Amino acid sequence: MMHPLINPSDTPEVSRDKLVTIAEALMRRVEEASDDQGAAYAQFQRAVLLEDQVRARTADLERALDMLNRSNARLGEAMAEAEAARGNLASAIETVEDGFALFDGADRLVLANARFGRPLRNVHGQLKPGMAFADYVRAVSLSEDLLRQAGEAPEDWARRRMERHADRAVTFIVALTGDRWLQVSEHRTGEGGTVILHTDLTQVIRTERLERGKLLDDQAIRVKATLDHLTQGVGVFDAGERLVGFNRRLAEVLSLPLARLPVGLEFAALLAQVAGMEVRGATLSQVAAWAALREPRPALAFELMRANGHVVSVQGQDMPDRGFVVSFSDITAERVAQRALAEANETLERRVAARTEELAEALARAEQANAARARFVAAASHDLLQPLSAAKLFLASLADEALPWRAGETVIKARNALSSVEEILAALLDISKLESGRAALDVGAVALGPLLARLRDEFGPMAARKGLDFKVLASGAVVDSDATYLRRILQNLIGNAIRYTASGRVLVGVRHLSGAVRVEVIDTGPGIPQAERQAIFREFHRLGARASASEGMGLGLAIVERACALLGHPLALDTELGRGSRFAVTLPLAEGELRAVAVPEGAPQGLGDLIVLLVENDAELRRALALLLEGWGVQVIEAASGEEALALLDEIGILPDRGLIDYRLGAGMDGLAVAERLRAAGMAVRLITADRSEALRGGRVGVLPKPIAPGALAAFLRDG
Known part of the structure; x- marks a missing residue:
């Protein structure tokens, strides 16, 4: 137990002085004592020991005091930093243009800037740290600046506001007196607190309203200008059956002064002004009942007969905003014309019938003219083939004669030229049939194998003369097509591939698809430029300026395109300059019996010239x-x-x-x-x-x- 003379609250200096005093008193007592020397010495030893203990205790106290002083210093620094941070936060919040308030997790106000609550004057002065959120809402509901809904009590408004507060994030607009508007945005913090922002939208809403008003004014001007240019009189009525717009033509058609058509005139009053006219197609009471309908109105139509004999057609139409528009058209001239037409009905019917017949004949002539060119080409080409055949026969007879070398060469060239002309005329015949749409099709099952074999034999020598690697891959496919035109399509594609391929190869193969096959003709020719890929299918268009007439007149691909379109066979082209081209024709697989390609047995011979x-x-x-x-x-x-x-x-x-x-x-x-x-x-x-x-x-x-x-x-x- 500590000696009562030593007080822990004493400073080290005071405690030391006390101990010194005690030590001196003990020394005096020892010296003055009458007992033996051993007891005095023992007392002295105890005094010395006590002094050491006091000295150690004093050192401990000094160390504890030093630690306490350092802790107090650090605490002061932290408090100063916290106060500075709080001040900075408050300063930052004050710079925010919107009103800002922070409530803690217990819904108590932590801080708010000066703009928060300012639009609500009586609320602004009540905002103090520690204020409950419910008290804040109650104060807002009682504010004279708050514009509540008609019949809504403050407690009702406060209840709805507290319901919104239950949401984690909410934004809504509050109407204030004086045509002011405040947007309230409320968000939860990570610690469960609430941040509230007040944004003044008054200027935004007023500007938007002004712009909308200008837009509506502009629209009204345009609508007015439109109405004034109409030949019909038009009246527009709102959902309350009041006149909100009309044009001058309305007064002219009804023969009413403009003073009797004021804006706001009720529809019933307008009907009263035309009550003296004869009404056809409806009664005025039915028209009034139509205007009073609350459900969507059906279209309205009736006529008014004026005293001067003029007839006015009236049309009524419902509008989406529950209003309606009524048009008044003077149809007197039409009625007069109808009477005149009725009087001349018999004559008119004859004229119409005659005109109809003329139009039918004109249409027939137009259709005939559309096909005439193709038919003429067919007929003219046929007539030309007969003398060409005769000329070839004459030249063939000359070839058997012993002619000089130069004359023989001339005969051979003449025969070749006539053969080229004959091929061109045959192509023209094909084109004419396809263009006229009267090409005779005999669609059925066609075996590709025999057809490709004949084409291989037909074009093999031509490819061999040019040194080309010509291959036609065998196929067992049976397709649905016209054998004659399919042969002509493949002939032209293969002939073109060989004609334009200077070296390399030409490959004809069949690729199987789902429910169809694709016959592909692939060459290693020069390829086709992008600009020419559509033009090559036109008549008389040849790729390459050096192509001669002996190499064709550019009709092959035109025949291919038209025949494929007629048969419904998709035609595709894939080409690359310097790498060659790939033409592909897609054919549906046949489901019926195989159709022979050859001419049916028993067909008469020698009729091809007729x-x-x-x-x-x-x-x-x-x-x-x-x-x-x-x-x-x-x-x-x-x-x-x-x-x-x-x-x-x-x-x-x-x-x-x-x-x-x-x-x-x-x-x-x-x-x-x-x-x-x-x-x-x-x-x-x-x-x-x-x-x-x-x-x-x-x-x-x-x-x-x-x-x-x-x-x-x-x-x-x-x-x-």
């Missing part, structure tokens, strides 16, 4: 006969009536070799009259008919009875 005019009003029968004849190699000119046939022949200026005329052609010329005229012009003609009457059989025009026997038809074509 042109036959077929006049048949039954489209299906006409098409069937055309397919049969074109399968025999005959060129067919089709017509659905006698008038069309005669006009067509007059247009192309060529008389066909044979004529097949249906006896019963319907309206217009009958078949016999057409046949007589053609027979008189020198054409061999037959009537095709199911009529078995003796009078018809005994006429001057021969008859092929229906159903037509192919043998009899072939005999007529061959012998005339």
Whole structure:
């Protein structure tokens, strides 16, 4: 137990002085004592020991005091730094343009800047650190600056505000008195506190309102200008059936002064001003009931008869904002015209019928003119082929004669030139058929293997002469196509590939797809420039300025494109300059029986030089006969009536070799009259008919009875 003379609160100096005093007193006592020397010495030893203990205790106290002083110094520094940070935070918050307040996790106000709550004058003075959030909301709800909804009590507003406070983040706009607006944004902090920002939107909303007002004014001006330019009188009514806009034409149509059409005029009052007019198509009470409808209004239409005989058509239409618009049109002239038209109805019907017939004839002529060029080319090319064939025969006979060397060379060149012309004319025939849309198609199952084998044999020598590696890969695919046109497509693609490939190879192969195959013709030629990839499919367009007429006239790819389009076979081109080209035709796989490629057995021979005019009003029968004849190699000119046939022949200026005329052609010329005229012009003609009457059989025009026997038809074509 510590001696009562030693007080822990004493400074070291005081404690030392006390100990010195005690030591001196003990020494005196020892000296003055009457006991023996041993007791005195013991007392002295104890005094010395006590002094050492006091000295050690004093050192400990000094060290503890020093540590306490250092801790107090560090605490002061931390408090100063915290106070400085708080001051900096307060200064930073004060620089924020918006009102700022921070509530802690217990919903107590920690701090707020001077702008927070300023729009609410009575609230601003109540904001103190430690204020509860609920008290803040209650003070706002009671503020005179807060513009609450009509009939809303302060406690109702406070309750709704506290419900929003439960959300983690919320933003809403508060209306204040004096046309002021405040946006409130509330967010939770990571420690569970709440940050609130007050943004003054008054100027933004006022500017937006002003701009909207200008826009509406501009729209109103444009609408007014539009209404004033209308020939109809127009009145626009709002959802309360009050007039909000109209044009001057409305007053003119109704013969009312403008003073009787003020803005705000009720629709019922307007109806009262026209009550003296005769109403047709509705009653004024029905019109008033229509305007009073609360559900969407149907279209309204009725007429007013003015005392001067003028007729006004009235149309009403609902608007999305529950208003409606009513137009008034003076249709007096139309009514007068209708009466005049009614009086001349019979004459007008005749004129309309005549005009309709003229238009139909004009349309027919236009359609004929559209196809005339292709038909003329077909007919003219056919006529040219006959003298060309004769010329070739004459040159062939000269080749058998013993001619001088130069004359023999000339004969060979002439024969080659005529062959080139013959090929060009054949291509023109193909183009004319495809362009006219009357190419006879016989679509069915076609085996690619035999077709590719024949093409390999046909083009092999041509490729060998140029030193090209020419390969045609075998295929067992059976496709759905027209054998003749498919052969022509592949002929042109392979011929072009060999013609334009100077060295390298030409490969023809079949790639299998899902439900289809793609026949590809690949060459190592010069490739096709980007600018030429569409042009190469035009007639008479050849790639390369040095191509000569002996190498074709640029019709091959035109035929390929049109034939592929007619058959529905997609055609693709992939090319690269200096690397070659790849043409690909996609063909659907066939599902039916295999269709032979060759000409059917029993087909008559030697009919390829004939042109036959077929006049048949039954489209299906006409098409069937055309397919049969074109399968025999005959060129067919089709017509659905006698008038069309005669006009067509007059247009192309060529008389066909044979004529097949249906006896019963319907309206217009009958078949016999057409046949007589053609027979008189020198054409061999037959009537095709199911009529078995003796009078018809005994006429001057021969008859092929229906159903037509192919043998009899072939005999007529061959012998005339």
